[in-house]
């Protein structure tokens with residue numbers, strides 16, 4: 001467990017917010033499980049929720065916000081990235097909610113975070129955003145594509161079942177997952193998504209694939225730390241050691257960035 005002594009400033013890790021309508025008002029919010037996963041057995045982490053208006057802030061405010069951060073987590077969300085970000089239109093059956101503030105905010109956040117070489121972890125919707133940010137495209141509804149499995153959760157089941165193991169992913173290449181799970185070719189993961197990678201963004205390397213061949217994790221070899229996974233490693237780290245390992249790997253990359261050490265493989 002990483003301890004914070006009283007003289008060391010904490011690791012400030014930014015978590016992107018969604019804009020969710022509740023009644024007549026909109027709220028900027030991030031899920032409890034993402035926030036708590038960052039502090040699980042990590043006593044030096046101060047999670048910071050980043051409102052979804054980064055693109056609207058003046059340059060000085062954006063700079064100040066990013067200056068204070070040691071890493072960024074792009075979370076999952078039930079909303080879907082608008083397909084115009086990958087030069088497509090909405091299709092029949094695209095019935096998930098949209099979050100245009102999150103779309104625009106994370107785009108601007110990524111542009112600036114990358115200039116500062118901040119460690120980045122993308123989860124589920126965050127994984128999809130990163131793929132599109134680098135020029136990739138998405139399947140709108142995987143379960144309608146020949147040869148691909150249904151990657152959605154069964155919403156009639158209790159939440160523990162929805163976020164329990166759904167399938168294996170085959171670990172590939174010489175990336176972070178190979179390093180962290182080196183003794184195994186595959187790990188079991190949960191699956192709570194209807195969209196997925198159609199074409200992979202430029203400069204991204206595949207780190208894991210599902211049994212149907214769908215890309216489930218990627219990273220960038222030319223960047224200190226950028227890893228994205230289609231599953232939910234923030235889910236119950238105390239019960240799922242592989243989830244805990246993945247989040248701890250990200251937090252360690254943030255620590256290395258803060259201490260001026262390279263997280264390169």
Ligand SMILES: N[C@@H](CCC(=O)NCCCC(=O)O)C(=O)O
Nearest residue numbers: 076077078079124125193194195
């Ligand atoms: N909407 C996208 C992304 C799926 C996703 O991020 N699900 C997360 C659900 C809520 C959560 O656990 O935070 C898709 O369907 O592909």
